[in-house]
Amino acid sequence: MSGTDSGRPSLAVTGSTGWLGGLVARDLAGRGVAQRLLVRDLARAPELPSSVAAQCTYRDGVAARAALEGVETLFMVSAAENEDRLAEHRAFVDAAAAAGVRHVVYVSFFGAAPDATFTLARDHAATEEHLRASGMDWTFLRDNLYLEFMDQMVGDDGVIRGPAAEGRAAVVSHADIARVAAVVLLDPASHSGATYDLTGPESLTFAEMAETITDVTGRQVHFHDETLEEAYASRAVYGAPDWQVDAWVSTYTAVAAGELDGVSGDVERLTGRRPTSLREYLESRRDSR
Known part of the structure; x- marks a missing residue:
C-alpha cells in the first residue's frame, strides 16, 4: 500500500492528530x-x-474529494462527537466514492445496530450501511469501550457513577x-467485507473495574449503580445538549443491557498478540512513572 499518485501516497489515514489515528499513522510509518x-x-x-x-474536513465534500x-x-476514524456527525460521515463517504477510493477501513463500534441502546452506536450502524451502499469495498473495526477511559470515569470523590x-x-x-x-491496511483485499469485533481479553463489570483500579493505583474507587433519574440529574450540571447527555447515559445502559459483553478473539487472531487487559494497562502506566 505504498504506491503514489503524482507523488502522493495511495493510502490515506484520518485522525492522525488524535490518539487512535496517531497510533496507526506511527505504526505504518515505522514499517x-x-x-x-x-x-x-x-x-x-x-x-x-x-x-x-x-x-480537509468530513463535512466539506469538495475539499475532501x-x-x-x-x-x-x-x-x-469516526468524526468527533457532535449532533451532525452522521451527516459528516455520509458526506465524507460520498466524497471518497466520488474520488475513486476503492476500500474504506472504518472504525465503528461494538454492537453497532439501528436499535442499539448506546445512541452513538446507531450512528455507526448508519455509517456502515452508507458504506455498504457506496460501491467501495469496506472493512469494519467494531471497537468495544476504550480501556484508557475507564479510570477517567472516576469522579473526584472516587466513584464511578452510571446505570450499568x-x-x-x-x-x-x-x-x-x-x-x-x-x-488490515497493509493487505486490505484480504479483509474486504469483514467485520471485526475488537475487545480486550475479559469482560468486566464496572464494580470489577473499580476494584482493579483500586488494587493497582492504591486509590479507593467504587461503583455506584445509578437509576436513570440519578444519571440524568448528576450530568445536568455540565450543561451539555440533550443528545450528548443521552450518549453519556446510554453508554452505561448499553452495558446493563449486555450489549458490550462478550470477548472476541479477533485482536489476537489478526495481530498474533493477546490483547492488553485493564490491569496490565494500569500496571504499565504506574510502572512507567
Missing part, C-alpha cells in the same frame, strides 16, 4: 509505508517518514485497535 495524512489543520499534522499531509484524489485505501447494573464490557486498548488497523 516504511507511505501515507497521506488527512487533517483539518496542516500545522498539527505529525511529521512522519514517507508521509504527506492534505487538508480533492484530498482523496488518487487514494485507493482509506482509514476512516451488573452488565459487563470487554474494554479494549487503543494500541490493540491500532495494531489490527495496521494489519
